[in-house]
Amino acid sequence: MTGREEQLLTVSIQENIHAASKIEATLGHLIETYGSKLSDRRFDDHDEAERILIWYIRRLYRDIGILAERLSLPLLAKDIKREFKTISPNSIAEMFFDPDIGSPCSTYLNNLRDYFSSLSTITKASSVSGLQVFETILENTAIIINESNVEPNNEANVRNAILRVLRYAFRDVQREVSAAKLLKVYKPDIGITSLMAAAEYKFVTSESALKASLDGIYADMKGYGGHYDWRTFYAVIYMTEPFSHQKEWEAEFRYSRSDINWKPILINGPGKRIKKEKI
Structure with missing residues (x-):
């Protein structure tokens, strides 16, 4: 049975994933609108959205790793930590086209959603x-x-x-x-x-x-x-x-x-x- 601390951490992670998803949607819209032009000139809106998304991804890797540890899942916690260490600073905000959604999505935010989906099931056990x-x-x-x-x-x-x-x-x-x-x-x-x-x-x-x-x-x-x-x-x-x-x-x-x-x-x-x- 999970405690109050794990439940509160779960809620905090949910809120941060939701906030990060809004930024992800903004980036996806900019990519679809400007395409290759984003690399030709500076777009302040894109740079700011990317900066915020990176901040959320870093925080979510930390918090989801902590949640895995608190739920006595050390191997998963190590996998999450190891994956984060392998991410290049230049690729942490990389996007891919998701055919199910029909728009660009964040590679690593998508991974974090998968990790959290399993953990949140446990916290609600x-x-x-x-x-x-x-x-x-x-x-x-x-x-x-x-x-x-x-x-x-x-x-x-x-x-x-x-x-x-x-x-x-x-x-x-x-x-x-x-x-x-x-x-x-x-x-x-x-x-x-x-x-x-x-x-x-x-x-x-x-x-x-x-x-x-x-x-x-x-x-x-x-x-x-x-x-x-x-x-x-x-x-x-x-x-x-x-x-x-x-x-x-x-x-x-x-x-x-x-x-x-x-x-x-x-x-x-x-x-x-x-x-x-x-x-």
């Missing part, structure tokens, strides 16, 4: 069974709604039906849990403190509403980011018609470099939004 139960219940939202004989017309209707089921599995499940920041208090729809996990529901009845919900989700990512008490988030999009499917949204999250601790879940179930009467 103490709560993985609980997370699986939580996620399974969220994925079965449509079945729960159908068996509840509820025809929802807003997020609250859906959320309340799911809360009733979650309370059978988790004593500490809460509605609209607090994630306070300096000037504002953000409140995810559902939170389970023992799992450090939360879910945000979006209720959509049209394709335009589905697209608009993305802006709300990205705003939620920013609002909930940096809270060490919450490190796993689910964006559950409840559609009254099949406007999209799961793989499209997973691809959207990858393409936009969304926070890696967020997962989208698309649900198609019964319901309709009640139009307000005009006075």
Whole structure:
């Protein structure tokens, strides 16, 4: 079982990978825009982005190596340290074209993501069974709604039906849990403190509403980011018609470099939004 220190280090690494991914996307855009011209003249934006990316890569090699040591994986920690020592200072920010993403990506940041993917699974081991139960219940939202004989017309209707089921599995499940920041208090729809996990529901009845919900989700990512008490988030999009499917949204999250601790879940179930009467 991992301790609080390993969990906090995991969150810190997640945040730094996310920040580095934004810089990676900036570099990729510059490379695609200017191509070979980057070597013909000086581009201050490119140089600055490259400098920041190198800083993140160095820090991530250090922190991920420390996490491997704390998880009693000395051989992996040595491999990470050895790989970092073999990287030439001139190649640490090198990029390659990733056909899955469709844009240039950082070679070494990509390696770091792979290392961290394995380690983060271990750090979540103490709560993985609980997370699986939580996620399974969220994925079965449509079945729960159908068996509840509820025809929802807003997020609250859906959320309340799911809360009733979650309370059978988790004593500490809460509605609209607090994630306070300096000037504002953000409140995810559902939170389970023992799992450090939360879910945000979006209720959509049209394709335009589905697209608009993305802006709300990205705003939620920013609002909930940096809270060490919450490190796993689910964006559950409840559609009254099949406007999209799961793989499209997973691809959207990858393409936009969304926070890696967020997962989208698309649900198609019964319901309709009640139009307000005009006075």
